[in-house]
Amino acid sequence: MDLGPKTVRISDVAKAAGVSTATVSRAISNPELLTEGTRDVVFEAIRSTGYRVNKAARNLRKRQAGAVLILVPNLGNPFFSQIIAGMSEAFAERDYSILVADTTRNRPGDGKFMDYFLDSRVDGMICLDGGLTFQDFSQVEANGMADRVVFACEWVTGVPFPSVRSDNVEGARLAVRHLYDLGHRKIAHITGPQDNILTGARRQGMVEERARLDLPVRDEWIIRGDFSLESGREAAKTILQMENRPTAVFCASDQVAFGLISYLTANGVRVPEDMSVVGFDDIELSECFVPALTTIRQDRPALGFKAASLLLDCLDGNTRPEQSIEPVVLDVELVVRQSATTIS
Amino acid sequence: MDLGPKTVRISDVAKAAGVSTATVSRAISNPELLTEGTRDVVFEAIRSTGYRVNKAARNLRKRQAGAVLILVPNLGNPFFSQIIAGMSEAFAERDYSILVADTTRNRPGDGKFMDYFLDSRVDGMICLDGGLTFQDFSQVEANGMADRVVFACEWVTGVPFPSVRSDNVEGARLAVRHLYDLGHRKIAHITGPQDNILTGARRQGMVEERARLDLPVRDEWIIRGDFSLESGREAAKTILQMENRPTAVFCASDQVAFGLISYLTANGVRVPEDMSVVGFDDIELSECFVPALTTIRQDRPALGFKAASLLLDCLDGNTRPEQSIEPVVLDVELVVRQSATTIS
DNA sequence: CCGCCATTTGTAATCGATTACATTTTGTTG
DNA sequence: CAACAAAATGTAATCGATTACAAATGGCGG
Numbered sequence: 001m002d003l004g005p006k007t008v009r010i011s012d013v014a015k016a017a018g019v020s021t022a023t024v025s026r027a028i029s030n031p032e033l034l035t036e037g038t039r040d041v042v043f044e045a046i047r048s049t050g051y052r053v054n055k056a057a058r059n060l061r062k063r064q065a066g067a068v069l070i071l072v073p074n075l076g077n078p079f080f081s082q083i084i085a086g087m088s089e090a091f092a093e094r095d096y097s098i099l100v101a102d103t104t105r106n107r108p109g110d111g112k113f114m115d116y117f118l119d120s121r122v123d124g125m126i127c128l129d130g131g132l133t134f135q136d137f138s139q140v141e142a143n144g145m146a147d148r149v150v151f152a153c154e155w156v157t158g159v160p161f162p163s164v165r166s167d168n169v170e171g172a173r174l175a176v177r178h179l180y181d182l183g184h185r186k187i188a189h190i191t192g193p194q195d196n197i198l199t200g201a202r203r204q205g206m207v208e209e210r211a212r213l214d215l216p217v218r219d220e221w222i223i224r225g226d227f228s229l230e231s232g233r234e235a236a237k238t239i240l241q242m243e244n245r246p247t248a249v250f251c252a253s254d255q256v257a258f259g260l261i262s263y264l265t266a267n268g269v270r271v272p273e274d275m276s277v278v279g280f281d282d283i284e285l286s287e288c289f290v291p292a293l294t295t296i297r298q299d300r301p302a303l304g305f306k307a308a309s310l311l312l313d314c315l316d317g318n319t320r321p322e323q324s325i326e327p328v329v330l331d332v333e334l335v336v337r338q339s340a341t342t343i344s
Numbered sequence: 345m346d347l348g349p350k351t352v353r354i355s356d357v358a359k360a361a362g363v364s365t366a367t368v369s370r371a372i373s374n375p376e377l378l379t380e381g382t383r384d385v386v387f388e389a390i391r392s393t394g395y396r397v398n399k400a401a402r403n404l405r406k407r408q409a410g411a412v413l414i415l416v417p418n419l420g421n422p423f424f425s426q427i428i429a430g431m432s433e434a435f436a437e438r439d440y441s442i443l444v445a446d447t448t449r450n451r452p453g454d455g456k457f458m459d460y461f462l463d464s465r466v467d468g469m470i471c472l473d474g475g476l477t478f479q480d481f482s483q484v485e486a487n488g489m490a491d492r493v494v495f496a497c498e499w500v501t502g503v504p505f506p507s508v509r510s511d512n513v514e515g516a517r518l519a520v521r522h523l524y525d526l527g528h529r530k531i532a533h534i535t536g537p538q539d540n541i542l543t544g545a546r547r548q549g550m551v552e553e554r555a556r557l558d559l560p561v562r563d564e565w566i567i568r569g570d571f572s573l574e575s576g577r578e579a580a581k582t583i584l585q586m587e588n589r590p591t592a593v594f595c596a597s598d599q600v601a602f603g604l605i606s607y608l609t610a611n612g613v614r615v616p617e618d619m620s621v622v623g624f625d626d627i628e629l630s631e632c633f634v635p636a637l638t639t640i641r642q643d644r645p646a647l648g649f650k651a652a653s654l655l656l657d658c659l660d661g662n663t664r665p666e667q668s669i670e671p672v673v674l675d676v677e678l679v680v681r682q683s684a685t686t687i688s
Numbered sequence: 689c690c691g692c693c694a695t696t697t698g699t700a701a702t703c704g705a706t707t708a709c710a711t712t713t714t715g716t717t718g
Numbered sequence: 719c720a721a722c723a724a725a726a727t728g729t730a731a732t733c734g735a736t737t738a739c740a741a742a743t744g745g746c747g748g
Contacts, residue, residue, distance in 0.1 A: 010705060022729080034727085052462040057404050085420050097411075173525070284420070288606035289606070290635075365699095367701095402734080436739085
């Protein structure tokens with residue numbers, strides 16, 4: 001608990017350098033205010049004493065926290081780690097620490113994450129969880145924190161925070177088009193969780209494109225999932241029981257595609273020979289899956305980096321309101337591999 | 345930057361309750377010291393004012409940081425996320441925040457992570473990266489932080505910090521034995537990174553068991569890898585070029601196994617029919633890989649949780665020296681799936 | 689009802705920095 | 719060289735809690 005006794009304080013440096021604490025402080029944060037001479041003396045004193053500023057003290061005085069919160073729906077999901085890596089990049093440069101919290105424990109509506117703000121542990125937040133409720137965020141606004149939050153990947157409708165996301169609708173279109181081009185007409189879709197915002201966007205893109213291409217529509221071809229491996233397997237089970245089976249499936253996430261393919265294969269339905277599958281995300285593993293997964297790539301490090309930059313802008317007070325309301329939409333890309341092929 | 349003006353301070357609560365700040369402080373941290381009456385009055389005042397303690401101020405005064413650092417070799421690797429989830433669990437209970445830092449940027453030897461201590465941003469650290477150098481840790485000791493660091497998964501030889509790890513040697517033995525039982529005699533191994541501590545342990549277990557079972561030994565059957573998908577593919581290339589091919593491969597990680605299988609399959613070598621493969625880790629995806637991966641399971645949430653508990657013990661000053669020097673070794677388990685089968 | 693000890697509460701110092709304001713030094717110019 | 723503005727530095731208040739120590743209160747035996 002205790003940080004040890006031999007802490008060097010700013011006053012020790014001041015003494016060593018023969019100047020006041022104010023001068024030492026300035027040497028650190030506004031060196032250009034000092035004479036070259038004093039500056040050198042101070043830096044030498046800092047060096048010789050081994051002084052490090054105490055961030056707690058600085059933060060208290062400056063009324064800031066020097067940290068940001070990243071709110072992740074599920075840390076266990078490999079999809080997120082690369083995004084965090086991208087953020088990590090952006091924040092490290094500016095010397096912000098990154099607090100990571102998993103929302104699986106703090107269930108929507110309880111606004112538990114607000115504690116981080118209220119306890120002044122963080123200056124801002126990046127929310128990767130669109131499953132939080134409007135109510136959660138009304139608390140944020142009530143506490144005047146509305147200009148310190150950005151969304152990444154997911155978002156909550158009606159909550160007007162800056163956000164970065166991939167072009168989900170276009171991604172879904174690309175997937176369907178690709179399958180269409182390969183000759184598929186009976187295309188199914190495994191969705192994300194029912195209340196998830198991405199689910200809607202991807203389903204919409206899928207349905208739109210299917211209509212545009214004048215493809216057959218069957219309700220049972222829209223299968224409810226939740227982005228997980230398990231839900232892919234469940235969906236596979238459902239599909240195998242259908243009388244009128246689709247020839248291709250567009251999955252809302254790569255994980256779902258893995259679960260699906262796994263189950264299909266285990267039950268004698270070969271992918272892609274008997275059924276084509278397209279995923280969404282392009283996580284690292286997709287390239288090495290068997291068969292290598294055809295999918296829609298989201299540039300996750302870029303997404304993270306961009307979100308972090310947006311938040312930093314907010315914290316710097318450089319928010320250009322008109323810009324921030326409009327979400328930043330990153331392009332997605334169809335990555336053609338082996339899991340979808342021409343219909344046989 | 346600014347936390348807003350309408351902050352409620354402890355003095356505001358004191359005023360509202362008609363008591364001193366000391367009493368309010370005590371109501372929060374030592375309620376049993378107060379009369380039931382005053383306690384109620386204070387809590388009511390806290391409620392009505394919406395007071396929240398300012399953690400920066402508290403931390404300054406208590407000379408602690410209220411946060412711990414988790415040092416991860418690579419946030420992008422899905423292996424780690426579940427471990428962090430487990431830690432998250434343990435720390436949340438005790439109201440510690442979790443700072444996550446990726447060591448890919450801070451290269452070994454520069455002791456960059458020490459900054460977190462020196463800036464008093466964290467009270468302790470869990471290191472998941474055995475790639476750090478002895479030198480890095482001599483800095484830790486020099487700064488009296490030696491009793492605030494624990495290792496998880498990986499560790500650094502000669503650095504006597506508490507640690508939690510899986511039984512890597514036994515895991516490797518189990519893998520080789522399993523392949524042996526399936527009839528394999530020519531067993532290859534794809535190692536982890538050369539300087540990694542786990543690499544040594546797993547290779548050792550493999551070699552020992554191979555010797556014990558009196559299996560043939562060939563230098564080229566020990567192939568250098570680095571836990572990554574890519575290194576699995578590279579290794580596959582190497583194996584395909586061998587005159588005397590092994591019939592089974594034990595991989596130092598699941599990711600390596602995926603890369604290996606992916607490349608083998610793409611080049612007409614079927615797994616498990618033509619070659620058996622066993623992984624190490626049992627990440628989520630292994631179950632859904634095609635073929636489902638036979639592997640050695642590490643209980644990652646438990647590992648994370650245990651490491652966190654160990655660190656909390658340290659921070660509480662409950663370190664029982666003799667216990668902490670001896671590493672906590674968690675059992676591993678062979679998970680039999682489809683990727684290894686009897687020799688044909 | 690007094691005196692003494694235990695319990696409860698208050699006062700004020702403290703944690704370690706930043707910064708408004710005051711003061712001193714330096715530099716410029718007539 | 720005096721006068722004054724600009725630049726450099728110092729003094730001390732401040733951020734918001736915790737806690738050592740002091741003071742007040744209450745309980746109880748005699």
